Amino acid sequence: MRPERGRSALGPALELVHTGRAPTRAVLTAELGVTRATAGAVAAELAALGLITVDSRPAAAPGHQGRPSHGLSVNPDGPxxxxxxxxxxxxxxxxxxxxxxxxxxxxxxxxxxxxxxxxxxxxxxxxxxxxxxxxxxxxxxxxxxxxxxxxxxxxxxxxxxxxxxxxxxxxxxxxxxxxxxxxxxxxxxxxxxxxxxxLAALAEHRHGAGRGSAHLLCVATGHRGVGGALVLDGRLHTGSAGLALEVGHLTVNPDEGLPCHCGGRGCLDVETDPLALLTAAGRAPGPEVSLLQQARELVRDEYADPAVAAAVALVVDRLGLGLAGLVNILNPDRIILGGLHQVLLAAAPERLRAVVADRSLWGRSGGVPVLECTLDHxxxxxxxxxxxxxxxxxxxxxxxx
Structure with missing residues (x-):
């Protein structure tokens, strides 16, 4: 019969291996706060379930003294x-x-x-x-x-x-x-x-650009529109009914803004998405590929065109206004951008970060990092x-x- 403490440690142990925070059995032992024997039994149980692999012949790291620790990794052939x-x-x-x-x-x-x-x-x-x-x-x-x-x-x-x-x-x-x-x-x-x-924010927090962040803000464009998410201490903040962080409906261009599907005008959703960039650059969207791909290719291939550069600057400025407002409200320790927004950050990083810093209460003093999402899909x-x-x-x- 399995010791109850060992069974209760299976889930936390699997999450540590899953997120890359326990690459060895020694680290697993320390993170779980259990004995080396218990950590070994837990790792063996997870391996028997087909979830992880345990290096049976660990090699000592260069310059390392003492017994080498068994390496742990997710099973590439598992479920x-x-x-x-x-x-x-x-x-x-x-x-x-x-x-x-x-x-x-x-x-x-x-x-x-x-x-x-x-x-x-x-x-x-x-x-x-x-x-x-x-x-x-x-x-x-x-x-x-x-x-x-x-x-x-x-x-x-x-x-x-x-x-x-x-x-x-x-x-x-x-x-x-x-x-x-x-x-x-x-x-x-x-x-x-x-x-x-x-879900993109959750994935980035566990496996990508958000790892190690305690208060992670993610803002991203999909194929249309803009969404946002907040991960606090490893858990998504979804509000009382799952509806929190509808950041696409922050107003960033109230006077001359485009009408939004929500009934408002000048929302982040319609001012900084792929269609907004194509429109600002004077490009008619085509039917062959997605709007997101067309907008990415426009920035990648035609940024030297003054009309495209001006469109990027316009959309970046509006995105920066929205991010600054979110920094004032949420005080994140990191911002990650996905979809077209990460392309805009790569094209004009100083401009975007400057707008966020200039228009947020904590931008200058806190220096909130603004990074690109790193995971595919x-x-x-x-x-x-x-x-x-x-x-x-x-x-x-x-x-x-």
Whole structure:
């Protein structure tokens, strides 16, 4: 029979390996505050579950004195979760392992219909095909959507850039698609759903540019619109009903701003997204590729064009105003930018940081770092984090029942 203390340490130990904070058994022992024997037993149990690997022949680091410690890493051939993201230009499905590692991915381009069941059925079908092709064991599924997601029912309250009705019960629909798909889950299938930028922030905090931050603010453009998220001490701040940090509807251009889908004018959502940049540069968006890709390519390939440079400066200034307001309210210790915003930061870093510093109370004295997101498909990785969380909380309970 397993010692109760050892069992209770399985989840915390797995999370430490999952996030890269325990690369060796010695570090795991120190982080858990247990004996070396207990840490060894915990690591062996996680390895027996197929979740991590333990280096059986550790090598001493150069200059290291004493017995070398066994290395710990997530099992590259272990179970996966099905992660999916729906956006204005279609969807993407992926299989994601522990450590945020994307094992396989498949994009699906389609006009997203008004009935979310149609696109979610396609998402699950793509995921099922990936599972058949890879032969992996699936332990759960997570979905990222471009909308605030109300808790506890998982309703997409404001899918402004999709044709979905407000309040669409996407979590229930996603779960129904999964249960009817024929996918064999390691445990009873559980469906998780969250806002795409919230999930991007969670992924970046655990595996990317936000690691080590205690008060992380993420602001990002998707294919359309702008979203924000706040991670406090490792947990998403979602508010009382999952609706916090709708930063896209901060007003940054009240006098001459564009009308916003929310009914306001000059919101961050319509003043700093890909369409705003293309419009400011005098470029008509084309149908061939997504607006996000067109805007990225415009900055990458045509920044020397004075019209493009002026458009970048205009959008950067408005983005900086919005970030400064958020700094005044939230006092983060780090800001990370995703989507088009990280491209704008790379193109005009001094200008953006100067606007934030000049217009925020704490910008000059606190020097809040403004960084680019670093993960590819971070909303997908974040959706996977939702699906992995029950395993991180209780590995034995989920995988062995």
């Amino acid at each position: 996966v979760v099905l992660a999916a993201q729906v956006h204005a230009d279609g969807f993407r499905a992926a299989l994601v392992g522990l450590g945020g590692h994307i094992v396989a991915t498949a994009p699906g381009c389609m006009t997203v219909p008004a009935d979310p069941a149609h696109v979610l059925a396609a998402v699950v079908e793509e995921g099922a095909e990936l599972l058949r092709a890879t032969g992996r064991t699936c332990v759960g599924a997570g979905l990222a959507v471009p909308s605030a997601v109300a808790e506890p029912d998982g309703e997409a309250l404001n899918p402004l850039h999709l044709a979905w009705p407000a309040g669409a019960p996407v979590r229930r629909i996603f779960h129904e698609c999964l249960t009817g798909s024929g996918i064999e889950f390691a445990a009873a299938p559980r469906a998780f759903t969250g806002n795409d930028v919230n 971070n909303s997908l990785v974040g959706a996977a984090e939702l699906a992995w969380q029950p395993v991180l909380d209780d590995p034995l309970g989920v995988l062995e029942g």
